[in-house]
Each structure stands twice: as structure tokens, then as C-alpha cells.
Amino acid sequence: MNSEHMILGVALTNSFGAHPAAWRLPHVNPEAYTDIDVTVEHARTAERGGLQFVFIADRLFLHGDLAVSNPLFNMDPIVTLSAVAQATERIGLAGTASTSFFEPYLLARQLKTLDVISNGRVGWNAVPSFEPDAFANFGKEPPAREKKYERLHEVMQVVQALWGSWGYEAGKPDQQGRYADPAHVKPVNLYGTQVGTRGPLPVPPSEQGQPVIIMPASSGYGLQAAVMYADIIIAMPSSIEEGRAQRQAIRQAAAQAGRNPEDIKYLAFAGFTTGDTERDALDTRLALDAHTDIRGPLARLSAYLGLQQQLTRPDEPLTTAQLTAVQAHPQDARSIRAVELAHAGWSPRDILAHAVFDPYPSVVGTAGQVADHLQEWFKAGAADGFMLNFDDFSTEIGNFVEQVIPVLRERGIFHNTYEGKTLRDHVGVPPQYGVNPRITTGPQ
Structure with a gap:
């Protein structure tokens, strides 16, 4: 990926849009929540514009007042993205899965399988849950913050160890010989205080090796975790100054953690509604x-x-x-x-x-005004790219692709076409297989 080009992801958290009344519009299918074809069409539109990835956030409880609005989150991000994977070719597929409830073996298997079947296009938004309603659905009480992040660290390292447990050296199937060299498909035997696994994972490397890791911007425990594991950090700064300061703080913390700051991409949320005027x-x-x-x-x-x-x-x-x-x-x-x-x-x-x-920050205006906002932030060093939100997915994703993308390309700040096949290619993060060798803390 050319560093002079911004990264653009689009949030498809539900099937309607970011505005709570989008489901009421006469041109919108009110049953889109359960219609996978709607989500597929949104993803295809984004792919037509060359956006690097679609993103589905999650909450592990029913979120939203059904008397007046649709559920705010997708029914299941991983299942949904599996369907989208089969209907698209190049666009990246990022989804949220909590580190607080799911066992790392299941997380590792589901995410890497999706990465394999999508030919290396998957990103995992790894987050610890914090909502009491989510913990209630698993029969638990919310833990102390330090315990929540203790589990996150263990899950992250066990998952990545499992991802690397089927080594590249195992080779490709040889019909005249063996399917794979078992000497390079090894147990990991990694155990912490909260989670652990024997392994190995029954999933070979994908075209990008393993999924890209996405995490939210945070402070304290959250910042420490993000700079240790994330390839992409997504934030919600309210101004260029705040974005620039947060991006710089992340880069400094990454260097202190032994990582190259250039290997972490910082994306800012932005919302848009476009019109001819x-x-x-x-x-x-x-x-x-x-x-x-x-x-x-x-x-x-x-x-x-x-x-x-x-x-x-x-x-x-x-x-x-x-x-x-x-x-x-x-x-x-x-x-x-x-x-x-x-x-x-x-x-x-x-x-x-x-x-x-x-x-x-949101822009309600012309394609030129939208492009101006993105360019100003990008050129100011306030973000490496953006997580796009739209009030009405059914019209605004298409408007952005048809009206704003050409302006960004004309200004030389967005790519003309996909330069590679995998999500790592699209966002310009380095290869990784298994646990990052620079990270030494965690379960022993």
C-alpha cells in the first residue's frame, strides 16, 4: 500500500445505517436486519469503490429500543462475514469478537477458517466486553478492569499461537506422498491463569498467514494491549488536534513496546451524508x-x-x-x-x-466538502485513514463511491484499484504468523 493513500473502511454494524430512523425510510427494506442479501449488496458497493474493508461491530446483548428502532448491532458478525466472503472478491472483512467470553481455541478456529475461505481478507476487532448486560448473558458479573485485560492478554497470545501452530513448513498436499508434514503441525501447550490450550489448530495458513488484528483506541491497560497486538487502531477523536495527539501517543507507546510505529495504522471515525448541494x-x-x-x-x-x-x-x-x-x-x-x-x-x-x-466528526454536504474533510485530517497527520459511517446505507454508500471516491483519487490521496489480494496488502501492515516474537509477556 502507498503511504500517500488513505485507508477507508466502512462500518456495517447493522443493515440500515447509523441514523436510528434509517429503517423507516420508504426506500429501505424494513426486514433488512435478517436479509443477508442487503448486507452483501452494501459490501459489493464498497468493494466497487475500492474501500479496503467492511467492518461489523458487535455487542453481546440486544441493544436498542425495539419499540422505535431496529437492533443496533448485527445478529452475528462472523456468520454474516462468512456469507459476505462468498459474495465478494477483494474487499477486507473485519468483525468484532469479544475476548471476555469465548475460548481462544474457538476464536482462533473460526477467525482463521474465515481467513482461509476468504483468501486472506479477514480482520479481527479484538475487544474486552464491559457491559453488565453482556456478562449477564453468560451468567457472569463484570470483572475488575485489570482482570478483564489479564484475560485479553492471555486470549490474544493463545489465539496467535494457535494460528501459527500449522506451520508453513508443513507444505502443500502431495497426492503422491503425504497431505502435510505432521512435524510442523504442533501443539502449543500454552496456559495462563484464565485460559489455555493444547492445540494444534486444524487450519493451515491463509493467503495472508493469519487475520489482521484491529483494536479500539484507549488508555492505560487498553493502550498497552493495543500497541502490543493491533495492526489497526480505531479511534473517535473530535478534532484534528486530538487525532494527531492520540496518533502520536500510540506511535510512541508502540516504539516503547518494541514495535515499529509504522506497522500500526490509526483510523478515525467519520460520518457523512452527501448531496448535490x-x-x-x-x-x-x-x-x-x-x-x-x-x-x-x-x-x-x-x-x-x-x-x-x-x-x-x-x-x-x-x-x-x-x-x-x-x-x-x-x-x-x-x-x-x-x-x-x-x-x-x-x-x-x-x-x-x-x-x-x-x-x-460528520459532514453533511457536497462530495467536495466530504473530500475536504478527509483530506484535511489525512494531510495533517491526524489519521492514516477513516472508519466511515453513513446515515442510510442503502443510498449513502453508493453516493460516497460514485461521488467522493473520484474526488479523492483525483487529488491523489486514495488508490485507484486494489494493489494486492489480502487485507494486509490493502492496509499496508507487515506479515505475521503466530505470536509476535517481540512480545514476551503473557501466559507461560
Whole structure:
């Protein structure tokens, strides 16, 4: 992968979109949650645009108020990605699997099998669970943070040891001789205080050896784990300055852990709704917002603008007196953005439609405005790439591929085509088979 080109993944956490009302749109199949063909079509669209991977997050409990919205997470990421693998050819396939509940032998077998059948396109988002509801589904209480990460370290190293237990030296099947050299398919006999395994794993190397490891950005125990194991770290910075600082902190911690900082890619979340004009994009967002109660967001916006009174005229720009009174919180990028939009003459409803309260920076505008945001962050060193979120998957993934990708290519910051076959090729991370030899801590 050319380092001058950004990495783009697309979050397909559910079948509808990031906006909670996407399932209500008239052009959306309301049964898409259980229709694998819908997810396959989203992935194919992303592949047509050359995006490096699709990403399916997970929570191990039913998440979402079914009275008003669809379930927020996929039914099962690994099963879903197995179907997507057979319907796509080049795009990477990344999914979440918790280190808190699943035994490492099962994790290693499922993920590496998916990597083999997809010809080396799999990434594992390795996360410890923290939600009490998830632990309740496994009949457990949430452990202390240090215990949670103690298990994560053990699981990561046992899984990777199992991935490497069928060595390359075992060779290919020879119909005139033996299927594989058993001397190079060995038990790992690796045991910690919480998990362990004998091995070996009955899965040979994939085209990329073993899955790419993805982890979320964190601090403390989480940062230590991420720089030890992750090839990709995904974060949610609110500003270029925050992204640049977090990326630099990760690079420094990686060097201290004995890794080359260039081997870890830092991706930032970003959300988009596109239109031929900014007004068109806002109207698209407003069509979604129309299905939600605006009273709560309006009260929150008033607070973000530093106003003492409620915003009672949502469709009219702020008055001169209100504009004189507004003030941004200097430490909150969303507050700063809201004030900028108010001074630009947008109404409160339109300010909300600019996605100022999204949990990550979002652009509601033209393809050029979307490309400007990505380019500014990328060129500033705030990210090596982005995890893309879209309000409405059924239209916005296609809009991004058809309208934004050509602009990024014209500017020379996104590749023209896949340069390799595997996810490691796509994101530019080095080969690894088995446990990273630089990592010496963990189960003995």
C-alpha cells in the first residue's frame, strides 16, 4: 500500500445505517436486519469503490429500543462475514469478537477458517466486553478492569499461537506422498491463569498467514494491549488536534513496546451524508430527523450555544440578541461547530441536521466538502485513514463511491484499484504468523 493513500473502511454494524430512523425510510427494506442479501449488496458497493474493508461491530446483548428502532448491532458478525466472503472478491472483512467470553481455541478456529475461505481478507476487532448486560448473558458479573485485560492478554497470545501452530513448513498436499508434514503441525501447550490450550489448530495458513488484528483506541491497560497486538487502531477523536495527539501517543507507546510505529495504522471515525448541494444533503438528513423527537436535541443545542433560554423557533435563524449571547465551550469541538453554524445563519433545526451531536466528526454536504474533510485530517497527520459511517446505507454508500471516491483519487490521496489480494496488502501492515516474537509477556 502507498503511504500517500488513505485507508477507508466502512462500518456495517447493522443493515440500515447509523441514523436510528434509517429503517423507516420508504426506500429501505424494513426486514433488512435478517436479509443477508442487503448486507452483501452494501459490501459489493464498497468493494466497487475500492474501500479496503467492511467492518461489523458487535455487542453481546440486544441493544436498542425495539419499540422505535431496529437492533443496533448485527445478529452475528462472523456468520454474516462468512456469507459476505462468498459474495465478494477483494474487499477486507473485519468483525468484532469479544475476548471476555469465548475460548481462544474457538476464536482462533473460526477467525482463521474465515481467513482461509476468504483468501486472506479477514480482520479481527479484538475487544474486552464491559457491559453488565453482556456478562449477564453468560451468567457472569463484570470483572475488575485489570482482570478483564489479564484475560485479553492471555486470549490474544493463545489465539496467535494457535494460528501459527500449522506451520508453513508443513507444505502443500502431495497426492503422491503425504497431505502435510505432521512435524510442523504442533501443539502449543500454552496456559495462563484464565485460559489455555493444547492445540494444534486444524487450519493451515491463509493467503495472508493469519487475520489482521484491529483494536479500539484507549488508555492505560487498553493502550498497552493495543500497541502490543493491533495492526489497526480505531479511534473517535473530535478534532484534528486530538487525532494527531492520540496518533502520536500510540506511535510512541508502540516504539516503547518494541514495535515499529509504522506497522500500526490509526483510523478515525467519520460520518457523512452527501448531496448535490449542502441544502440537498441537509434535507436528506432532515428526512431522517423528522422521525425523531426534536425537543431533547433542541434543549441540548441551547446548552451547547451557551444560551439560558430554550430555542422556541427551530426553523428560523437565531436573533441578533441570541447571537450576541452565544459562546462556545473551548474544549468541545461540537460546541465550537454549533456556534460557527449559528453565526453562519443556519436555523437550529439545520444546525442539528449538520450532525453536530454525532459521536464523531460528520459532514453533511457536497462530495467536495466530504473530500475536504478527509483530506484535511489525512494531510495533517491526524489519521492514516477513516472508519466511515453513513446515515442510510442503502443510498449513502453508493453516493460516497460514485461521488467522493473520484474526488479523492483525483487529488491523489486514495488508490485507484486494489494493489494486492489480502487485507494486509490493502492496509499496508507487515506479515505475521503466530505470536509476535517481540512480545514476551503473557501466559507461560
